[in-house]
Amino acid sequence: xSGAGFLLLHGAWAGAWVxxxxxxxxxxxxxxxxxxxxxxxxxxxxxRVSVDDMVRHALAALAPAGGSWIVVGxxxxxIVCTMVAEVLSADGADGVVGLVYLAGMMLPSGMDFQQACxxxxxxxxxxxxxxxxxxxxxxxxxxxxxxxxxxxxxxxxADEARAAARRLCPQLDTSWMIVPNWTESGAxxxxxxxIEALQDRSxxxxxxxxxxxxxxxxxxxxxxxxxxxxLSCPDRVVxxxxxxxxxxx
Numbered sequence: 547x548s549g550a551g552f553l554l555l556h557g558a559w560a561g562a563w564v565x566x567x568x569x570x571x572x573x574x575x576x577x578x579x580x581x582x583x584x585x586x587x588x589x590x591x592x593x594r595v596s597v598d599d600m601v602r603h604a605l606a607a608l609a610p611a612g613g614s615w616i617v618v619g620x621x622x623x624x625i626v627c628t629m630v631a632e633v634l635s636a637d638g639a640d641g642v643v644g645l646v647y648l649a650g651m652m653l654p655s656g657m658d659f660q661q662a663c664x665x666x667x668x669x670x671x672x673x674x675x676x677x678x679x680x681x682x683x684x685x686x687x688x689x690x691x692x693x694x695x696x697x698x699x700x701x702x703x704a705d706e707a708r709a710a711a712r713r714l715c716p717q718l719d720t721s722w723m724i725v726p727n728w729t730e731s732g733a734x735x736x737x738x739x740x741i742e743a744l745q746d747r748s749x750x751x752x753x754x755x756x757x758x759x760x761x762x763x764x765x766x767x768x769x770x771x772x773x774x775x776x777l778s779c780p781d782r783v784v785x786x787x788x789x790x791x792x793x794x795x
Contacts, residue, residue, distance in 0.1 A: 550614045550643045550791060551578030553630065555604060557621025557650075558722035559689050559714040561587065564620065567780035568787070575788055582607040584626065586721025588686035597724040601629045616644040616791055620776065621749065622659075624650025625726045631733040643794050645736050646787060649743040649773050651726070652757045652764065658725045659749075666756035673697060673748035673773075681716050688716040697747045701772035701779075710777055738764035739790045741775065741783070748773040765790070 552572050554565040562581040569579045585603050586595040604626060608615060615634065619627025624647045634641030653662055660670040677693035680686070689697075694711035695704075702710065728734065742754050758764060767786050771778045 550616045550794065551580060551611060552787065552791075553604065553608060553615050553617045554579065554581045555617065555619045555623035555626050555630070556584060557619075557623040558586070558717045559687075559694075560621075561713070561715065563713055564710075564774065564776055568776045568783055571780070571784045572787065575784075577791070578611055578613065580607050580611060584623070584721075586718050588681060588716040588718050590718070593685060593718075595718050595721040597625060597629060597721070597726075600626045600721060601633065604630050605633060614641060614643045616646060616787070616794075617642055618646040618648060618787065619650045620648040621773065622651055622722055622724065624648075624652055625724050628652070628726045628728050628733050631736050632728040635732045635736060642733075642736055644790060645733065645738045646790060647738070647740045647764070648775060648783065649741065649746050649749050649754065651749075652738070652740055652761050653726050654760050655726055655728045657760070658723070659753075662757055662760070663753055665760065666750070666753045668750060668752060672750060672753070685720075686716040686718045687722075689714050698773045699777060700747065701745060702774070702777050706777065710774070737794060739786070740764040740766045741786055742766060742768045743773055743775055744768055744770045746773045 556564050562583045565581045572579045584600045617627045617630050631642045631645050663670045663672050674697045678687040691711040695707040699707035699710050769775045776783050
């Protein structure tokens with residue numbers, strides 16, 4: 547078994563809480579698990595948060611623990627995941643040993659989600675974007691509860707979907723309209739696993755598979771569930787993460 551820890555990165559409008567049902571079993575299996583709340587939630591101390599700010603925040607969360615890491619990104623957290631791996635791979639061969647994208651943005655360097663949608667043959671806006679609403683100051687967006695339950699969490703129970711929807715927070719536009727910046731010699735050389743969500747209404751499966759085509763070389767697994775498998779089928783997500791860790795040398 548790989549002795550690496552897990553860094554779990556959430557996507558836009560969410561927070562560290564989305565990993566609660568995954569983090570505890572991973573710790574019980576003997577892994578160090580770090581689950582930061584990434585900046586970008588609104589209102590917050592900063593009026594503008596970039597992807598570089600989120601990467602720095604994630605790396606700072608790792609600093610006290612040291613060691614090597616499997617970096618897991620859900621949804622838009624996949625962009626942060628890739629860029630964290632880019633930094634860690636430059637710091638030393640053992641800084642990052644694996645990357646996992648959970649219905650995540652495994653995008654080519656410089657490409658955004660809308661471009662990936664066009665490459666997949668589906669015209670943006672897709673997923674949650676048509677339902678987003680601006681905050682009063684125009685610097686952020688929020689997801690109406692009903693839309694979140696139907697687009698993100700439709701495979702959870704009705705009560706669980708509503709509870710998760712209520713926990714979402716507004717997100718600064720500068721922290722979700724982001725693109726990755728990485729190199730083949732950095733993040734590109736890290737072993738990867740892509741976990742598909744077949745019933746995903748936020749990142750349609752055709753877009754998930756287009757990203758796998760555009761960034762080849764990842765292992766893949768499929769879950770017949772919604773955009774948030776860590777809430778709808780956490781045991782299966784944990785099993786896939788542990789299997790991936792076990793397969794790393």
